[in-house]
Amino acid sequence: MVTVEYESVKKAYGETIAIEDIDLEVDDGEFTILLGPSGCGKTTTLRCLAGLTEPTSGTITLDGHDVTNVHPKNRNIAMVFQNFALYPHMTVRENIGYPLKVADVGKEERENRIEQVAETLEIPELLDRDIANLSGGQQQRVALGRAIIRRPAVFLMDEPLANLDAKLKISMRSRIKVLQREMDITTLYVTHDQEEAMSLGDKLVVMDKGHIQQIGTPDEVYHQPVNQFVAGFIGSPSMNFVEVSHSDGQIQAENAPEDFDVTLDDAVVKRYSGTDEMTLGVRPQYFSIHTEETANAVEAEVEVTEPQGDEQIVEVAAGDVSLTVVAPSTIDTTRGDTVWLTLEDELVHGFDPETGDRIGDPEEMVATTRASSSAGSQS
Amino acid sequence: MTTKQDTSVDAMPYTEPSGLEKIHERLTETGLTKAGVYGALALFLVWTLFPVYWLVTATLKTRETLLSFPPQWIPLDAQFGNYARLFAERPEFVTFITNSVIVTVVTTIVATTIGAMAAYAFVTFDYPYNLDFHLPFYILSTRFMPPIVTIIPLFVIFRGFGLVNTLRGLILVYTMFNIPFAVWMMKGFFEEVPESLIESAMIDGHTHLGAFFKIVLPLVKPGLIASAIFTTIITWNELLFAVILAQSSQAITVPVGLASFVTKFSVQWINMSVAATIALAPVLLFAFMARQQLVRGFSMGAVGK
Ligand SMILES: Nc1ncnc2c1ncn2[C@@H]1O[C@H](COP(=O)(O)OP(=O)(O)OP(=O)(O)O)[C@@H](O)[C@H]1O
Numbered sequence: 001m002v003t004v005e006y007e008s009v010k011k012a013y014g015e016t017i018a019i020e021d022i023d024l025e026v027d028d029g030e031f032t033i034l035l036g037p038s039g040c041g042k043t044t045t046l047r048c049l050a051g052l053t054e055p056t057s058g059t060i061t062l063d064g065h066d067v068t069n070v071h072p073k074n075r076n077i078a079m080v081f082q083n084f085a086l087y088p089h090m091t092v093r094e095n096i097g098y099p100l101k102v103a104d105v106g107k108e109e110r111e112n113r114i115e116q117v118a119e120t121l122e123i124p125e126l127l128d129r130d131i132a133n134l135s136g137g138q139q140q141r142v143a144l145g146r147a148i149i150r151r152p153a154v155f156l157m158d159e160p161l162a163n164l165d166a167k168l169k170i171s172m173r174s175r176i177k178v179l180q181r182e183m184d185i186t187t188l189y190v191t192h193d194q195e196e197a198m199s200l201g202d203k204l205v206v207m208d209k210g211h212i213q214q215i216g217t218p219d220e221v222y223h224q225p226v227n228q229f230v231a232g233f234i235g236s237p238s239m240n241f242v243e244v245s246h247s248d249g250q251i252q253a254e255n256a257p258e259d260f261d262v263t264l265d266d267a268v269v270k271r272y273s274g275t276d277e278m279t280l281g282v283r284p285q286y287f288s289i290h291t292e293e294t295a296n297a298v299e300a301e302v303e304v305t306e307p308q309g310d311e312q313i314v315e316v317a318a319g320d321v322s323l324t325v326v327a328p329s330t331i332d333t334t335r336g337d338t339v340w341l342t343l344e345d346e347l348v349h350g351f352d353p354e355t356g357d358r359i360g361d362p363e364e365m366v367a368t369t370r371a372s373s374s375a376g377s378q379s
Numbered sequence: 380m381t382t383k384q385d386t387s388v389d390a391m392p393y394t395e396p397s398g399l400e401k402i403h404e405r406l407t408e409t410g411l412t413k414a415g416v417y418g419a420l421a422l423f424l425v426w427t428l429f430p431v432y433w434l435v436t437a438t439l440k441t442r443e444t445l446l447s448f449p450p451q452w453i454p455l456d457a458q459f460g461n462y463a464r465l466f467a468e469r470p471e472f473v474t475f476i477t478n479s480v481i482v483t484v485v486t487t488i489v490a491t492t493i494g495a496m497a498a499y500a501f502v503t504f505d506y507p508y509n510l511d512f513h514l515p516f517y518i519l520s521t522r523f524m525p526p527i528v529t530i531i532p533l534f535v536i537f538r539g540f541g542l543v544n545t546l547r548g549l550i551l552v553y554t555m556f557n558i559p560f561a562v563w564m565m566k567g568f569f570e571e572v573p574e575s576l577i578e579s580a581m582i583d584g585h586t587h588l589g590a591f592f593k594i595v596l597p598l599v600k601p602g603l604i605a606s607a608i609f610t611t612i613i614t615w616n617e618l619l620f621a622v623i624l625a626q627s628s629q630a631i632t633v634p635v636g637l638a639s640f641v642t643k644f645s646v647q648w649i650n651m652s653v654a655a656t657i658a659l660a661p662v663l664l665f666a667f668m669a670r671q672q673l674v675r676g677f678s679m680g681a682v683g684k
């Protein structure tokens with residue numbers, strides 16, 4: 001049983017605040033993902049737990065023990081570094097076995113466990129090779145091996161897949177997930193890739209500018225983003241945001257009131273009663289594209305289409321408003337065509353233009369999204 | 380109506396080689412470039428190695444054959460007895476060699492150790508007032524002035540502390556003079572060791588000190604060896620300070636001993652050549668044995684890509 005808890009952790013480098021107000025609980029065996037754009041403080045958050053960075057204030061506890069000022073070697077933690085940090089003067093075998101060697105585990109047992117780990121990671125043939133001439137993917141597995149050989153209490157990984165090619169990334173991703181499930185070890189995993197985060201995590205911690213924006217399951221952060229940042233960061237292609245005015249369910253884009261003028265469903269309108277200006281958020285998947293004039297639709301001109309196999313990404317312009325739409329590839333349209341877009345009303349979001357917070361009761365939101373959404377699976 | 384874009388390519392699809400490039404190509408084709416390079420190298424070798432050859436052959440000649448003209452290029456009847464004669468005529472030379480060995484070994488160990496430790500501290504830790512940046516520069520700046528400038532004050536200070544004519548005194552001076560080099564050399568090496576390796580070692584269970592000895596030191600070994608060899612060579616050959624600070628025979632080193640063959644009345648060529656050859660041998664041998672590490676050390680690259 002190992003739980004991790006951050007309590008109002010802050011780290012400042014002189015004037016620069018790397019992270020602030022970090023409150024986070026990770027349950028035993030949970031796979032938690034720290035997700036956010038470059039420089040948002042993910043690595044700093046992870047390093048505080050590893051003991052490599054000392055927080056300016058706040059406490060970090062492991063199973064209720066305050067470890068804020070404990071030396072890394074005395075925390076039973078394993079870490080996979082972004083650059084792998086393999087020891088260049090040792091062979092693969094020595095690298096994987098090193099934590100056991102430091103812990104004075106006998107040679108025989110050490111060898112057994114090295115073999116075992118190498119089997120798990122399918123690298124037994126690499127054991128006696130030098131580190132220097134391994135490929136990126138091989139180095140990644142060795143780094144993983146060095147981390148799991150010790151059965152740590154907590155597993156930390158800092159963008160371990162960042163410099164692998166797309167295919168290898170996906171296969172290593174599932175390998176890591178299986179390993180984590182089998183070993184049942186509490187894990188904190190850093191990435192800036194939202195797709196990787198969605199596919200791996202039990203829990204996503206979305207960060208921006210040193211602050212946690214939202215903590216939730218992949219489903220929650222996707223369907224119920226608490227603010228415009230989370231909504232825009234999660235999902236691919238990114239959510240469309242349109243500044244709109246609203247009165248009695250009628251929505252008009254401020255830049256293009258003629259072209260972007262739709263009426264929302266009554267059930268949805270309730271959420272926005274009392275708001276007359278907001279930022280409307282619509283995922284590219286939540287537009288339906290029509291090639292003939294359609295009622296209650298946004299009229300737009302096609303700028304460019306990007307075929308993606310079964311789907312295509314269509315960039316359109318409604319007056320001065322640019323929108324991204326994901327459409328089935330069966331829709332035949334090219335640059336210059338006029339198209340009509342209808343909205344899936346229940347799935348749109350409204351955000352406060354000043355604060356970026358989502359408008360509307362989250363509970364109600366959950367009910368409507370659950371009822372209508374087919375995207376994402378509930379665990 | 381938009382204006383039609385000019386779609387022609389900016390320049391020729393390829394560039395004609397210049398006159399010089401053409402000449403170079405022709406020379407390479409005919410093998411002349413290669414011949415030129417080897418010729419220059421051969422000249423350079425003769426230029427650097429001939430004095431050594433002349434010195435070593437001189438130890439096997441008599442005074443007459445040494446000074447004869449035209450010169451005797453190859454010693455015809457080798458006088459190996461010259462070596463025995465040096466120690467017979469100048470038995471104190473054994474003391475000089477012992478002195479030099481002691482001074483060089485101690486200086487090398489102390490200067491390299493202190494230099495490496497200082498360099499590691501400068502690279503790893505942050506000091507207030509940006510000292511980790513300023514101090515290494517200050518240390519280097521101690522070598523900016525000609526060494527002779529410091530000799531008079533040093534002599535006065537050394538006399539006050541009873542360090543004149545002692546090996547301790549020489550070791551102190553040489554250590555001081557070699558530390559800047561060791562610090563800067565090692566700084567380059569430590570900077571190349573990624574910090575994440577040390578952090579990784581600490582997560583694997585090491586203390587910081589443990590990580591330094593087990594992970595960092597093995598990686599900077601070429602640097603340590605290179606700076607040790609360099610310190611050895613400089614110390615073994617040093618004449619200026621030794622002449623001034625160590626005049627009585629209990630502290631005289633080999634270079635000072637060599638200089639003593641030049642007297643007011645004559646130069647003992649043969650004895651001097653023998654002594655110089657003996658002085659040269661250990662440094663050459665040492666450098667030759669460690670040449671691989673030395674080259675790696677001076678071309679940097681601790682972590683070896
Ligand atoms: N040692 C340091 N000294 C000064 N500032 C630092 C230091 N380490 C991090 N920072 C700053 O703290 C902020 C957060 O950095 P951090 O490395 O945690 O970001 P990150 O989310 O991991 O980014 P990335 O995805 O690029 O790795 C950044 O603004 C960074 O410049």
Ligand SMILES: [Mg+2]
Pocket residue numbers: 042043044158
């Ligand atoms: Mg990072």
